[in-house]
Amino acid sequence: MDLGDRKEILENLKYLISVHDIPKLKNIIIDIHPADMADIIRDLDTPEGDYIFRLMNSREAADVMLELDEVSRDQLIEDLGIDRLSEMVGNMDSDDATDVLSELSKSVAQQVLKRLDKEDRAEVEKLIVHEEDSAGGLMALEFVAVFEDETVDDAIQKIRQKAQEVDQLFYVYAVDHQQRLVGVVPLKKLLLSKRDMHIRDIMNTDVISVTAEKDQEQVANIVRRYDLVAIPVVDDENRLVGKITIDDVLDVLHEEATEDMQIMAGIADDEIPQEMSTLRISRFRLPWLLVAFAGEVGSAFIMRAFEASIQQIVATAFFIPLIMAMGGNSGIQASTIVVRSIALEEGGTTNRWARFFRELRVALLNGFVMSVLIFFMVYAFFSEDPLFGVVIGLSMLVVMVNAALVGAVVPYVLNRFKYDPAIATGPFITTSNDVLGLFIYLSMSLAYLTYLR
Amino acid sequence: MDLGDRKEILENLKYLISVHDIPKLKNIIIDIHPADMADIIRDLDTPEGDYIFRLMNSREAADVMLELDEVSRDQLIEDLGIDRLSEMVGNMDSDDATDVLSELSKSVAQQVLKRLDKEDRAEVEKLIVHEEDSAGGLMALEFVAVFEDETVDDAIQKIRQKAQEVDQLFYVYAVDHQQRLVGVVPLKKLLLSKRDMHIRDIMNTDVISVTAEKDQEQVANIVRRYDLVAIPVVDDENRLVGKITIDDVLDVLHEEATEDMQIMAGIADDEIPQEMSTLRISRFRLPWLLVAFAGEVGSAFIMRAFEASIQQIVATAFFIPLIMAMGGNSGIQASTIVVRSIALEEGGTTNRWARFFRELRVALLNGFVMSVLIFFMVYAFFSEDPLFGVVIGLSMLVVMVNAALVGAVVPYVLNRFKYDPAIATGPFITTSNDVLGLFIYLSMSLAYLTYLR
Numbered sequence: 001m002d003l004g005d006r007k008e009i010l011e012n013l014k015y016l017i018s019v020h021d022i023p024k025l026k027n028i029i030i031d032i033h034p035a036d037m038a039d040i041i042r043d044l045d046t047p048e049g050d051y052i053f054r055l056m057n058s059r060e061a062a063d064v065m066l067e068l069d070e071v072s073r074d075q076l077i078e079d080l081g082i083d084r085l086s087e088m089v090g091n092m093d094s095d096d097a098t099d100v101l102s103e104l105s106k107s108v109a110q111q112v113l114k115r116l117d118k119e120d121r122a123e124v125e126k127l128i129v130h131e132e133d134s135a136g137g138l139m140a141l142e143f144v145a146v147f148e149d150e151t152v153d154d155a156i157q158k159i160r161q162k163a164q165e166v167d168q169l170f171y172v173y174a175v176d177h178q179q180r181l182v183g184v185v186p187l188k189k190l191l192l193s194k195r196d197m198h199i200r201d202i203m204n205t206d207v208i209s210v211t212a213e214k215d216q217e218q219v220a221n222i223v224r225r226y227d228l229v230a231i232p233v234v235d236d237e238n239r240l241v242g243k244i245t246i247d248d249v250l251d252v253l254h255e256e257a258t259e260d261m262q263i264m265a266g267i268a269d270d271e272i273p274q275e276m277s278t279l280r281i282s283r284f285r286l287p288w289l290l291v292a293f294a295g296e297v298g299s300a301f302i303m304r305a306f307e308a309s310i311q312q313i314v315a316t317a318f319f320i321p322l323i324m325a326m327g328g329n330s331g332i333q334a335s336t337i338v339v340r341s342i343a344l345e346e347g348g349t350t351n352r353w354a355r356f357f358r359e360l361r362v363a364l365l366n367g368f369v370m371s372v373l374i375f376f377m378v379y380a381f382f383s384e385d386p387l388f389g390v391v392i393g394l395s396m397l398v399v400m401v402n403a404a405l406v407g408a409v410v411p412y413v414l415n416r417f418k419y420d421p422a423i424a425t426g427p428f429i430t431t432s433n434d435v436l437g438l439f440i441y442l443s444m445s446l447a448y449l450t451y452l453r
Numbered sequence: 454m455d456l457g458d459r460k461e462i463l464e465n466l467k468y469l470i471s472v473h474d475i476p477k478l479k480n481i482i483i484d485i486h487p488a489d490m491a492d493i494i495r496d497l498d499t500p501e502g503d504y505i506f507r508l509m510n511s512r513e514a515a516d517v518m519l520e521l522d523e524v525s526r527d528q529l530i531e532d533l534g535i536d537r538l539s540e541m542v543g544n545m546d547s548d549d550a551t552d553v554l555s556e557l558s559k560s561v562a563q564q565v566l567k568r569l570d571k572e573d574r575a576e577v578e579k580l581i582v583h584e585e586d587s588a589g590g591l592m593a594l595e596f597v598a599v600f601e602d603e604t605v606d607d608a609i610q611k612i613r614q615k616a617q618e619v620d621q622l623f624y625v626y627a628v629d630h631q632q633r634l635v636g637v638v639p640l641k642k643l644l645l646s647k648r649d650m651h652i653r654d655i656m657n658t659d660v661i662s663v664t665a666e667k668d669q670e671q672v673a674n675i676v677r678r679y680d681l682v683a684i685p686v687v688d689d690e691n692r693l694v695g696k697i698t699i700d701d702v703l704d705v706l707h708e709e710a711t712e713d714m715q716i717m718a719g720i721a722d723d724e725i726p727q728e729m730s731t732l733r734i735s736r737f738r739l740p741w742l743l744v745a746f747a748g749e750v751g752s753a754f755i756m757r758a759f760e761a762s763i764q765q766i767v768a769t770a771f772f773i774p775l776i777m778a779m780g781g782n783s784g785i786q787a788s789t790i791v792v793r794s795i796a797l798e799e800g801g802t803t804n805r806w807a808r809f810f811r812e813l814r815v816a817l818l819n820g821f822v823m824s825v826l827i828f829f830m831v832y833a834f835f836s837e838d839p840l841f842g843v844v845i846g847l848s849m850l851v852v853m854v855n856a857a858l859v860g861a862v863v864p865y866v867l868n869r870f871k872y873d874p875a876i877a878t879g880p881f882i883t884t885s886n887d888v889l890g891l892f893i894y895l896s897m898s899l900a901y902l903t904y905l906r
Contacts, residue, residue, distance in 0.1 A: 322749040
């Protein structure tokens with residue numbers, strides 16, 4: 001649905017709400033995809049949105065609720081009342097129900113849980129123990145498993161029983177009588193096989209699975225690598241415990257990419273670009289600004305320490321922004337490439353040193369090119385002493401190489417100690433490269449003043 | 454397959470190649486997923502890799518070739534010879550075959566095309582006309598379409614005919630007799646419906662499709678938004694012309710996220726983190742360094758223009774790195790959020806002004822906090838004249854707000870003129886913010902010197 005359509009529907013709905021034309025409203029609502037409905041509700045005033053919500057059955061309402069952003073969802077949950085909320089949660093897939101419940105306050109979650117039917121409650125209790133960003137935290141219990149000694153016909157019966165519950169079904173998983181995962185059967189295969197064939201004889205035994213503890217980013221990389229649309233989750237004894245569908249994997253990849261970019265820009269990773277108050281956004285970004293501030297304050301002290309030499313040749317100061325910026329650029333180029341490689345798990349340990357030395361060579365080469373450029377610039381416009389240009393150029397080379405090495409090494413160190421390597425592309429490293437670069441530059445100019453002039 | 458396994462297999466293969474144990478080699482090869490095989494071949498020496506390649510049948514070899522990175526693939530194509538290459542291309546899905554052919558030199562592509570069978574050649578010729586980054590450039594012709602007045606049984610027959618060709622099949626598309634797309638039937642529905650039912654009666658008519666011209670990033674957003682695993686592609690008359698599967702969408706999202714991050718870091722968007730020579734990487738990064746250099750050279754001239762005032766109070770220079778860094782951080786925070794919102798198509802035109810004013814408010818608030826901090830820092834450690842601290846603080850506020858506004862506006866302007874908004878997070882804007890910030894800061898200090906001291 002494009003923006004024009006959405007605007008038109010929005011106007012139409014507003015009018016129909018104002019004249020309370022419930023039959024027509026219901027007719028429109030039923031044709032709108034939950035993802036579009038969520039956008040529409042965000043654009044409506046709260047009472048209008050609540051009005052629409054009350055017209056939906058709890059299955060529809062649940063689907064829409066899952067598409068809302070966090071802020072609108074919190075608002076809605078507040079307005080809904082426990083009974084309606086419980087009904088909606090009962091209509092969600094087990095993984096979504098668990099996510100919603102884990103976002104609620106403990107007391108509200110308890111009340112909702114009490115109102116769920118026994119089976120739904122058991123499912124949520126089974127899932128809620130897993131870490132949010134693990135395979136267990138992503139998986140749903142809505143899958144179809146058949147015994148390997150059952151027939152195609154048995155499998156179809158099982159699918160029929162679960163048809164309502166399992167919305168997106170592409171594979172059936174084959175297990176032995178200890179519930180251990182032994183194979184996978186795509187629906188295509190099921191459709192083309194004779195009804196009395198055994199699952200064992202048509203299943204693919206090369207089944208790729210993950211354990212419940214697996215980190216969600218690794219799960220996403222596996223799904224992407226092997227072109228899967230769903231992946232089964234097993235416990236330590238290889239017993240089938242759940243499945244993850246590709247839409248959740250897409251969300252993970254999107255989340256991780258956004259997170260990396262936000263960390264890179266010095267924004268807390270949970271800043272939502274929509275619907276946040278100035279104060280909240282400010283609070284999300286301020287810590288990074290403070291990190292940068294604390295670091296850069298160092299630069300003011302360093303410069304004061306070199307006050308005498310700056311006073312002697314003010315021209316030394318002219319090149320500070322240039323040299324720091326080039327160091328910053330060289331560092332961020334190196335760290336971004338390394339961070340992205342780590343995120344995508346490209347290459348093994350053996351490749352680390354190769355990458356380090358490659359970054360070193362690139363920094364040396366590019367640093368040299370820039371040094372030559374700045375030498376000529378300084379000589380042409382700023383100082384007739386070629387030695388001054390050499391000092392500036394040499395400083396730039398050292399600063400750029402230093403920044404690149406810091407940028408190439410720090411992500412691995414962070415990763416080793418279980419921190420997000422993306423931090424290395426953010427203000428933290430940029431700032432320390434700034435301060436270090438400034439120190440290197442001023443020390444070298446001081447040496448020039450003292451010994452060479 | 455984890456790294457340990459891979460290493461073991463690698464050793465084993467090397468040994469078996471050295472003793473020419475072809476039966477055992479074939480046995481191992483058949484069990485390895487193409488994605489893993491590609492990694493193994495990358496780790497082998499070229500003659501060993503070529504040896505393995507010759508043992509695979511052309512279907513297997515084609516699958517592995519598609520998983521190789523660009524550099525290894527080019528090498529392989531060179532070693533293969535036209536006949537073998539043509540055989541492999543003939544075994545690929547139409548979209549992959551087209552991609553590979555479009556990467557070849559024109560004369561080689563012509564030779565391969567001549568060797569393909571008539572049907573395959575026709576498919577490639579149909580696909581190659583589309584822009585690489587459009588829905589047409591992503592789509593494959595391996596889909597199953599049935600007429601809406603056919604039965605479930607007819608559909609199953611068609612699937613059977615295409616079973617070999619269509620590897621990942623999850624939906625069947627329903628068309629009318631003018632080939633216009635009218636509905637979609639998930640395989641689950643087909644499996645649970647009586648064989649004599651008409652497609653018309655079981656199909657879902659709310660089918661989401663895209664036209665062949667649609668930009669690939671928009672296609673990816675639609676697939677993500679509506680939780681699809683495949684999306685049909687239609688022409689201007691709504692006639693079904695192809696389908697895009699989720700694995701290609703995942704690759705697009707991954708590509709776009711990497712691209713945005715690389716642009717953000719000032720790296721050309723086609724730098725591949727693997728297997729590139731120092732010279733090539735250097736050439737990819739140098740242009741951005743030159744952009745930054747050219748811009749920052751301006752800062753040296755600006756500083757010279759203010760030489761007199763800097764000489765008078767050297768302390769003015771002390772805060773240059775700090776103020777520029779804070780402006781840089783404030784700008785990148787604003788631009789990253791705006792760029793990401795544009796990429797995800799969040800919010801409409803109406804939201805742009807809201808976002809602009811929100812960034813203004815956030816920058817004012819955070820700028821104010823930082824100004825107060827720097828005021829106290831300056832007063833405590835650098836100057837007893839509180840007015841000097843006020844000037845520094847005020848400059849910082851102006852520089853931060855200015856950078857945030859540039860960061861919030863430029864992505865929209867770039868997008869408007871069909872440039873990638875992500876450019877606004879890269880060296881281009883960082884540099885101009887640096888120079889602009891420096892000018893603002895020095896002008897304000899000069900005013901202080903002239904009028905207030």
